[in-house]
Amino acid sequence: LGRRDLRPAGTEVSFGPTTIGDGSVAVIAGPCAVESPEQTMATAAVVTEHGAVGLRGGVFKPRTSPHSFQGLRWDGLDLLAEARERTGLPVVTEVVDPEHVKRLAGVVDGLQIGARNMQNFALLTAVGQSGLPVVLKRGFGCTVEETLAAAEYLLLEGNDQVVLCERGIRTFEPSARFTLDLTAVALWKQRTHLPVMVDPSHSGGRPELVGPLSLAAVAAGADALIIDVHLQPEQALCDGAQAIRPQQFADLMARLAPLAAGL
Numbered sequence: 001l002g003r004r005d006l007r008p009a010g011t012e013v014s015f016g017p018t019t020i021g022d023g024s025v026a027v028i029a030g031p032c033a034v035e036s037p038e039q040t041m042a043t044a045a046v047v048t049e050h051g052a053v054g055l056r057g058g059v060f061k062p063r064t065s066p067h068s069f070q071g072l073r074w075d076g077l078d079l080l081a082e083a084r085e086r087t088g089l090p091v092v093t094e095v096v097d098p099e100h101v102k103r104l105a106g107v108v109d110g111l112q113i114g115a116r117n118m119q120n121f122a123l124l125t126a127v128g129q130s131g132l133p134v135v136l137k138r139g140f141g142c143t144v145e146e147t148l149a150a151a152e153y154l155l156l157e158g159n160d161q162v163v164l165c166e167r168g169i170r171t172f173e174p175s176a177r178f179t180l181d182l183t184a185v186a187l188w189k190q191r192t193h194l195p196v197m198v199d200p201s202h203s204g205g206r207p208e209l210v211g212p213l214s215l216a217a218v219a220a221g222a223d224a225l226i227i228d229v230h231l232q233p234e235q236a237l238c239d240g241a242q243a244i245r246p247q248q249f250a251d252l253m254a255r256l257a258p259l260a261a262g263l
């Protein structure tokens, strides 16, 4: 259902007022995890100021270790709703449980299926049935084709509001957290009608890689970026090592603008 020849013009995905896949480069930014009212509102304000068109923020965090911060859960969702109210930015958050879909869908503009759940087929089906826009992140041990097969679970439910997200895969290379696979971006653009997003934060795992990977992703044809921004990365409760600060985000947005305009 996602084959390019079935819809040569491509699919546009609408997160509230934001469109992904219309030829512009949409930047969604925010904290990896929603941590507190102050952090959420201040981060939302600063990414809005610098041109983000969507707010990200995890409230249910599927962490590798059960001892790590698991998210503010439903209290965090209230904070995302308030941030949207204040900034007007559409909000996307990760869903980890099919039972949560309905309640989340009543609040957020888009759902994210995380890398660790890309092949959670019950979750894919439930999110497909919600009809809500969805960012489907590639599992870090999954192939380009397996990701497309996972997307079919969403499309099969009649939901074509699907964005494929490359967020890095496991390779033998240890110098970055994951290896960003730009080949996937090019192949998905050629083979499917779905828009493609890149997450340079989770791929690189280090702030100094976020800029180069973002620029490379746009050059490779990405329709959108999703970027971790934190006011004080050293105090972040989740993935602080990869977050960029507001000034770094502002600098990156300025560098992206001419590239995005020239494509």
Ligand code: PEP
Binding pocket: 032, 058, 094, 113, 114, 115, 116, 137, 167, 199, 202
């Ligand atoms: C995230 O974006 O918050 C996240 C956990 O990413 P991933 O699923 O790609 O690891």
